[in-house]
Amino acid sequence: MGKKKSNRKNPSKGERVNFRKRYQGRVRDGDLTREFNQGEQDSLADVRQSERVSGKGDLTRKRTVSQLKDHENDPSRAVDLVAGRVLRAHGLANTVLTDDGQRLECSIRQVLKSLSIDGRGTVVAGDRVRVRMETESTGMIEHVDPRRGVISRTSRGQQHVIAANVDHLLIVASAAMPSLKPVLIDRFLLSAEQCDLSPVIIINKCDLVDPVTLQQLVGVYASMGYRTLFTSAQSGVNIDSLRELLAGKQTAVAGQSGVGKSSLLNAVQPGLGLAVSEVSRDNQKGRHTTTSAQLIPITDPRGGAVFDTPGIRQFQLWDISPEEVSGLMPDIRPYVGQCRYANCLHLAEDDCSVKNAVADGRIDARRYDAYCHLLEDDLLKQ
Numbered sequence: 001m002g003k004k005k006s007n008r009k010n011p012s013k014g015e016r017v018n019f020r021k022r023y024q025g026r027v028r029d030g031d032l033t034r035e036f037n038q039g040e041q042d043s044l045a046d047v048r049q050s051e052r053v054s055g056k057g058d059l060t061r062k063r064t065v066s067q068l069k070d071h072e073n074d075p076s077r078a079v080d081l082v083a084g085r086v087l088r089a090h091g092l093a094n095t096v097l098t099d100d101g102q103r104l105e106c107s108i109r110q111v112l113k114s115l116s117i118d119g120r121g122t123v124v125a126g127d128r129v130r131v132r133m134e135t136e137s138t139g140m141i142e143h144v145d146p147r148r149g150v151i152s153r154t155s156r157g158q159q160h161v162i163a164a165n166v167d168h169l170l171i172v173a174s175a176a177m178p179s180l181k182p183v184l185i186d187r188f189l190l191s192a193e194q195c196d197l198s199p200v201i202i203i204n205k206c207d208l209v210d211p212v213t214l215q216q217l218v219g220v221y222a223s224m225g226y227r228t229l230f231t232s233a234q235s236g237v238n239i240d241s242l243r244e245l246l247a248g249k250q251t252a253v254a255g256q257s258g259v260g261k262s263s264l265l266n267a268v269q270p271g272l273g274l275a276v277s278e279v280s281r282d283n284q285k286g287r288h289t290t291t292s293a294q295l296i297p298i299t300d301p302r303g304g305a306v307f308d309t310p311g312i313r314q315f316q317l318w319d320i321s322p323e324e325v326s327g328l329m330p331d332i333r334p335y336v337g338q339c340r341y342a343n344c345l346h347l348a349e350d351d352c353s354v355k356n357a358v359a360d361g362r363i364d365a366r367r368y369d370a371y372c373h374l375l376e377d378d379l380l381k382q
């Protein structure tokens, strides 16, 4: 559409360099990963994260690997460690649910703590760990398994992991009351893409509208490969499908207040959503600063658990640069390499293949509009 005259500033040289560094960092990171064996890699995850920011790579890595080796060779290491997952990580008091269903209050072995340069994120909710039992209800976390599907946020240049081993992100919207806001869905989708999480879009309160009115919107998301599910916590529509989605998975739930996240979780399992909203109320003050999540197990023979933290519910676009956005939108991404200017932001530039694709309908006009608003109203204004 390009209806607006862009008021964007060209990104400064410093911004462009930072952006490039970020991507080079990822490639470099991948190469380094291959130098370590699997056991070392996982514990190094936090270190690598901090390196990216601090640039203190080599020295730290040597020290860390030698610490790890000492740790592996330590004769006092128990052979029979118990496997489990972290429900809540909170400094010295970490709750671990063992695979055979026992809840343990655990401390963290010192060598693991020192792996984390700034003392944070050694263990987070969702981590798979191995624990040395100390009493019937307490233990010591000896080992953290490699993580996949991580939700993290950056503050003051430091990246903090909030939740680990997130299998997918449920983006909950409501068809009405509050009214459907596709722009919010788009933003949550960007967050999911940024964290490399697979999203599922849930449109709840479908009892309040005729679902036919939503077909066009859902079609656009489906064409990008996103799964969408209409639900009603009130009338029970698709609650079985939701139960299937949660079974055996670690799920993060995001969505605007009032769309029915707690009601849906309660419909799947009475009490589940209630626990979620109590946590949310406790943390009202820290809505944007809370970095610790908790994982609430669901009672299903196949296992499964739901993450809760206000930070995930209101999953923000953390630390995203204007240049990054189009690459995170699967419908816009295919066109970005064909613009006349390499640093094209697809707003007011000439010969922009994204705008051409919008003009002839290959990109949905509403999605492009959401892109323009995000850049012009938020990211380029700061």
Ligand SMILES: Nc1nc2c(ncn2[C@@H]2O[C@H](COP(=O)(O)OP(=O)(O)OP(=O)(O)O)[C@@H](O)[C@H]2O)c(=O)[nH]1
Pocket: 204, 205, 206, 207, 208, 231, 232, 233, 234, 235, 255, 256, 257, 258, 259, 260, 261, 262, 263, 264, 277, 280, 313
């Ligand atoms: N008609 C209808 N109402 C629903 C449905 N699901 C939830 N509601 C109502 O919507 C309101 C908000 O539901 P909640 O489950 O508290 O919403 P939430 O997303 O958890 O909200 P926060 O805790 O503020 O994040 C409640 O009054 C529910 O009864 C639904 O499927 N249909």
Ligand SMILES: [Zn+2]
Pocket: 336, 339, 340, 344, 345, 346, 347, 349, 351, 352, 353, 354, 355
């Ligand atoms: Zn362009």
